[in-house]
Amino acid sequence: MPTGAALAFQLDHARARDAVNAVFEPDGLAEAIGREVIVVRSQAADREEYLRRPNLGRRLHPDDGAMLPTDGCDLAIVIADGLSAAAVHGHAASLALAIIGRLEGWRIGPVIATQQARVAIGDPVGEIMKAELVCVLIGERPGLSSPDSLGAYLTWQPRTGRKDSERNCVSNIRPPHGLSYDDAADTIVRLLKAARARQITGVALKDGEDLIGGGEQ
Amino acid sequence: MAEYSVSTGSTLHRFADLKTLLAAASPPRSGDELAGIAAGSAEERVAARMVLADLPLTTFLEDLVIPYEDDEITRLIVDDRDGDAFAPVAAMTVGEFREWLLDNATTGEMIASVSRGLMPEMAAAVAKLMRNQDLVLAARKVRVVTAFRNTLGLPGRFSTRLQPNHPRDDTMGIAASTVDGILMGAGDAVIGINPVSENVGTTGDLLRLLDDIREGLAIPTQTCVLAHATTTLDLVRRGAPVDLCFQSIAGTEGANRGFGINLALLREAQDATMSLKRGTVGQDCMYFETGQGSCLSADAHHGVDQQTLEARAYGVARHFKPLLVNSVVGFIGPEYLYDGKQITRAALEDHFCGKLLGLPMGLDICYTNHAEADGDDMDAALTMTALAGVNFIMGVPGADDVMLGYQSTSFHDALYVREALGLAPAPEFEEWLTEQGLWRDGKSVEPEGLALPDRMLALANGHG
Numbered sequence: 001m002p003t004g005a006a007l008a009f010q011l012d013h014a015r016a017r018d019a020v021n022a023v024f025e026p027d028g029l030a031e032a033i034g035r036e037v038i039v040v041r042s043q044a045a046d047r048e049e050y051l052r053r054p055n056l057g058r059r060l061h062p063d064d065g066a067m068l069p070t071d072g073c074d075l076a077i078v079i080a081d082g083l084s085a086a087a088v089h090g091h092a093a094s095l096a097l098a099i100i101g102r103l104e105g106w107r108i109g110p111v112i113a114t115q116q117a118r119v120a121i122g123d124p125v126g127e128i129m130k131a132e133l134v135c136v137l138i139g140e141r142p143g144l145s146s147p148d149s150l151g152a153y154l155t156w157q158p159r160t161g162r163k164d165s166e167r168n169c170v171s172n173i174r175p176p177h178g179l180s181y182d183d184a185a186d187t188i189v190r191l192l193k194a195a196r197a198r199q200i201t202g203v204a205l206k207d208g209e210d211l212i213g214g215g216e217q
Numbered sequence: 218m219a220e221y222s223v224s225t226g227s228t229l230h231r232f233a234d235l236k237t238l239l240a241a242a243s244p245p246r247s248g249d250e251l252a253g254i255a256a257g258s259a260e261e262r263v264a265a266r267m268v269l270a271d272l273p274l275t276t277f278l279e280d281l282v283i284p285y286e287d288d289e290i291t292r293l294i295v296d297d298r299d300g301d302a303f304a305p306v307a308a309m310t311v312g313e314f315r316e317w318l319l320d321n322a323t324t325g326e327m328i329a330s331v332s333r334g335l336m337p338e339m340a341a342a343v344a345k346l347m348r349n350q351d352l353v354l355a356a357r358k359v360r361v362v363t364a365f366r367n368t369l370g371l372p373g374r375f376s377t378r379l380q381p382n383h384p385r386d387d388t389m390g391i392a393a394s395t396v397d398g399i400l401m402g403a404g405d406a407v408i409g410i411n412p413v414s415e416n417v418g419t420t421g422d423l424l425r426l427l428d429d430i431r432e433g434l435a436i437p438t439q440t441c442v443l444a445h446a447t448t449t450l451d452l453v454r455r456g457a458p459v460d461l462c463f464q465s466i467a468g469t470e471g472a473n474r475g476f477g478i479n480l481a482l483l484r485e486a487q488d489a490t491m492s493l494k495r496g497t498v499g500q501d502c503m504y505f506e507t508g509q510g511s512c513l514s515a516d517a518h519h520g521v522d523q524q525t526l527e528a529r530a531y532g533v534a535r536h537f538k539p540l541l542v543n544s545v546v547g548f549i550g551p552e553y554l555y556d557g558k559q560i561t562r563a564a565l566e567d568h569f570c571g572k573l574l575g576l577p578m579g580l581d582i583c584y585t586n587h588a589e590a591d592g593d594d595m596d597a598a599l600t601m602t603a604l605a606g607v608n609f610i611m612g613v614p615g616a617d618d619v620m621l622g623y624q625s626t627s628f629h630d631a632l633y634v635r636e637a638l639g640l641a642p643a644p645e646f647e648e649w650l651t652e653q654g655l656w657r658d659g660k661s662v663e664p665e666g667l668a669l670p671d672r673m674l675a676l677a678n679g680h681g
């Protein structure tokens with residue numbers, strides 16, 4: 001293996017490792033999105049526990065539920081570090097803005113930022129907030145040359161115990177290499193509106209409806 | 218029921234049953250911790266090994282880790298076992314069995330002759346008493362030779378699956394990776410694609426692509442699209458050029474149900490594939506993948522540790538006399554195998570248990586980016602498993618599988634092993650490489666000119 005290629009591989013892996021280990025810093029999100037941001041924790045205390053115990057990353061810290069509003073909303077947006085804080089730092093605010101801008105008339109609660117969190121943390125968060133839908137924007141597992149890929153997971157009537165088959169996903173959001181914010185937001189909003197009309201998300205929403213079109217692979 | 222306890226001087230350690238004992242005796246790994254069945258302390262782990270060492274092998278015939286009536290894999294393991302073959306080791310404890318395996322007087326032939334008498338759980342148990350070097354030495358004695366269009370697993374040989382995956386199943390992308398691999402001597406175990414789409418049309422197209430390249434250049438190897446067994450059945454019915462039937466399998470009935478299979482389906486798929494008789498030097502036509510943690514991941518582990526469950530998957534595999542079996546060691550993530558040390562250990566255990574149970578064992582030595590592992594860990598695992606005589610590894614361009622999103626071993630890695638340990642590809646494949654000017658005097662050589670890659674790409678071109 002030529003030296004240059006060997007080092008290029010190491011650089012890609014180093015970036016992926018840094019992305020996994022980076023700490024999600026929610027400071028600045030509120031200004032970037034122009035909305036109130038509430039920061040909550042999962043039950044995973046640190047990165048190692050998060051990686052070893054996936055269940056803990058799906059649960060809300062017992063002290064933090066009280067910080068969430070309970071007056072109900074059409075959509076709760078949750079920003080979670082997942083496996084790449086780099087993805088969240090790079091893309092979450094811009095994507096959240098693009099989504100919110102396309103949802104005129106929707107009651108959207110404050111944005112919830114969660115640390116050491118997996119997709120399913122949107123379930124207890126959305127349940128407490130009495131949200132009709134939750135949209136979790138989360139850092140995806142870094143590939144060797146894609147350390148900053150963001151995914152969006154949509155769940156109708158979120159509550160603890162929802163299955164992954166009850167969600168819709170738009171992945172590989174990472175301009176300029178992956179999906180752009182506009183294309184991703186178009187697809188997400190199309191799904192959100194269809195979910196609201198049919199009162200469902202998941203496998204059943206994709207079946208029989210050509211919602212995704214060319215927007216998602 | 219046997220009593221499982223030992224005093225370590227200060228403390229009396231008791232274990233409720235055989236599966237609890239096996240889990241406690243297992244080297245530390247995150248998956249058993251996640252399942253809540255790992256030893257509570259380092260001392261308890263060694264105490265469990267002491268109990269295990271003194272246990273007669275016959276205990277495993279009585280105390281089944283998953284009941285016979287609850288699980289078709291247990292039934293297969295019990296009903297498949299050859300009691301006569303067990304006789305030479307029937308009086309041994311697990312600890313004595315370890316010493317017998319490592320004894321200079323015990324040959325590979327002797328080990329192979331007792332293989333059909335062993336339960337997978339016995340193989341798992343003895344592995345727990347072995348250090349990494351023991352797992353290398355014992356496995357190294359056993360050669361498991363299989364054949365289809367070439368002969369795999371012979372002494373002095375080391376093969377690769379060429380894995381030309383592409384994130385969009387793109388024909389020319391797959392062809393480019395295939396050319397790259399062939400030029401570096403990869404692909405004697407199989408040229409095998411993990412398809413993005415399970416669609417029978419797409420998978421059929423990919424099979425014809427690989428078959429046209431192989432047939433056009435008369436490469437003595439086999440091809441495979443690693444689709445679900447039901448898709449392969451469909452492809453056979455439609456007359457697609459199916460060499461091998463692939464399927465992921467696991468060690469419990471419930472986990473296999475999660476994969477959408479059972480033993481009856483595997484038999485049906487094997488019969489259909491076998492009926493095509495496309496092999497030339499043999500007709501071994503099954504290709505299985507396994508991996509520690511799959512049963513826990515499917516919530517079907519019955520409180521049994523992941524290494525024992527992995528060995529039970531080999532109990533399934535051996536029933537079908539496969540051409541290829543590989544454990545995909547580090548793909549599943551750090552919640553099952555946390556770091557390079559755990560991945561290396563699992564690779565050596567899986568290879569040893571597979572060989573002990575008579576399987577043509579290969580390995581996908583790999584890691585994801587959220588595991589505590591890197592290329593150096595893979596080098597150590599690769600070198601040790603090659604020394605242990607692994608039949609084949611994966612060959613992925615640059616080690617980066619851009620479709621599955623993980624890092625495996627590269628074409629270069631395989632060449633490193635062949636060079637460092639003086640190993641050659643399968644004999645028929647070596648002869649072909651030599652004719653093409655890609656192999657000379659026991660070494661890979663660079664091709665002269667572009668005639669060969671151009672011919673391969675021309676064969677692929679009609680499929681765009």
